[in-house]
Amino acid sequence: MAQKTAAKKSKKMTSVLPQALWRKIGSNYLLTNDSGHHAWLKEKDFALVTAGGMTELHPLFAELAVKGFIRNRLDFNDLAAKWKKKNAYLNYGPGLHILVMTLRCNHKCLYCQSSAAGVGDKKTDMNLATARKSVDFAFNSPNPGITIEFQGGEPLLNWEVLKGAVEYARKRSGTAGKELKLALVSNFSLMTEEKADFLLKNEVSLCTSLDGPKNLHDKNRICSSGNSHSDTVKWIKYFQKRCKKQVPEYRVFKPSALLTVSKYSLPRHKEIIDEYVRLGLEDIFVRPLAPIGYARKLWGTIGYDAADFAKFYLKSLDYMLKLNRRGVVIREKMATMMLDKIVNLQDPGYLDARCPCGAAIGQIAYNHNGDLYTCDEGRMVGWEGDDIFRIGNVFKDSYKKVMTDPVTKVCVVSSNLEAQPACARCAYKPYCGVCPVYNYEVQGSLWGNIPSNDRCGLFKGILDTLFTLLKSPGNAEILNKWVTK
């Protein structure tokens, strides 16, 4: 029936290709649409399909029809259902709530994205009242599942408040009727068995930073003991052991690690991946550095351009695929999230690459003093002295006021790809997203100027790599497995 309606409507139209976007890669065209489908076409087939010359006899016709690229075969119910599934986040409020327990840190990382304060600077510790109020605020979100992530600085430096916040959040979730996930991002250097026990019993998932082998990790992540890598590795192993010995009382999650790619990482992709494999970590997030906050000042020393990152990313993925072919389980996190959109046509919950972006409506950062920011990057800009991304305070502002704050609105509007001239025409629109904080920091306006925006170059490089790899059946088999649920 829906097809009949489409056919009826199409008689009035002159064009033959339904709304689609494309990108020429090499000599072929990648065709995509709003529902997230894609198809590869040779130049002559692209000309045929755009000119309306493709008939049912053509070998690609059936595939293109199913994917919504043939106008008089559109199944609106199917396309609408897929669009909704891919953009499911439009139905919920903020799911990620980042509580900055302290800005103090015992590390002096080269890129220090969280722009941390010195160890003695206790005035940047969150107190228990603020932590509780922040938890209450997070539970106001209409999202049926919320994640509270404890961050810093180094959150273990404010252990008693962290502990109190975990207990309070667990208590609140009992009556709030929401699914609650708790997560801790820590360098593990202050971890003890007692703390570990408490965290595991409260089902807090644990994430740390691991930049690769010891000499590279310790070069990026400087700490007074000089043993950042050893501490991290020791506790990764500990939590893996605990995960293997599950107990009936609570679930123990696998620990995870985040890689930050600095200029020093670029020639060392193999060693970095080998280190993750050696430690039994099955996921590696090849995360580019962003020139935001403190890292912006050091960009000349530690930064790189999109083309350099794209080369590094391709080499890393190639190597991981090689390892997978040998039976090693190792996945790249960015690829996994993008593939979830490309292959499964669903939203993986990646707040940085969606339309609109997750600023305020997908995540909120709670500073130590209860100030609220659109995201952690927005908070970092605030720490550098510019409070443009502040959207309220847990003690002074209601949830509704924060969600209708002009800053919230303008971040949503400016990260809407339908209003960005280059993005609205880009074949990667169904999978991508822009970042108002990046645009503001690097290009001086929330909208940015996308053709010359390096973050855009970065995402294009990643997506070019993934789509090209997916063309080969051997690679596709492995990549599809990464997102098989």
Add this chain to the structure above:
Amino acid sequence: MGDKMKTSLPEKKLILDNGIYCPEAVKLAAFVFSGRAAVKIKPGKGVSQVLIGARSADLTAAEFMNEVLNQQCRIDLAKKNSKIAGIIVTKALLSAAGKKG
């Protein structure tokens, strides 16, 4: 325009045709550039006259022109696409605020 700006910075004068670059796009670009250069706009007959004062006036003026084009393309797109853009933004904000959208 003729009149100089009250800065000691080198200056560059641009004359933009209103049919190509609408005055609104020029104004928006001037806002974006207000932190990095002195920008003065004077409406003329069918044109906007823009005076840019900056240390590298030629380069800044060239960058300014690209920003005007950026703003102009946004305005062009909004004419075609504002309904869908508005629906998505409204839905996202209503949902986040807890209203059934």
Add this chain to the structure above:
Amino acid sequence: MTKINLSVKVNAKDYNLDAVRYAAYAVSDAAYVFIKPAVGCVVVEFTPKTAAAKNVSARFKEELKDEKLRASIFDANRDLREFMILKALAYEEVPAGVRQEDSGLTPEQEKELDDLIAQVEGEIKKESAGNKTKDPLGITRTWEEKYGSKNGRKKK
């Protein structure tokens, strides 16, 4: 910024101004662009940012052709696309076997779709009343216009 100056004349009969502007914008990663009118055409001037970007005129011509095609497809599909997205926003999973009306929507979905459209329009009207503008959500306005430029909200 190089000292190279390239220019391309575009016949106004072949391409409309929106297409010329977008094609020029698309290559603004590699060059500084200036567009000016001439009799029966527009002249697009490029100053490549680096010497390596000398192929910018050829890229521009490719973009121009691409944009013409893209614009015609976009124009022809605008209504269908709006319909699909509104339908998607109102979409609920329907159990197999439930008969659907000719529109492809159940009566409940039709009502929900109508309610959503009314709600969106209501929001837009409300914003418009406050702002007295045809651009209620500020789609065409920058943050800078509304709240000042970068450096605008320094900590007190």
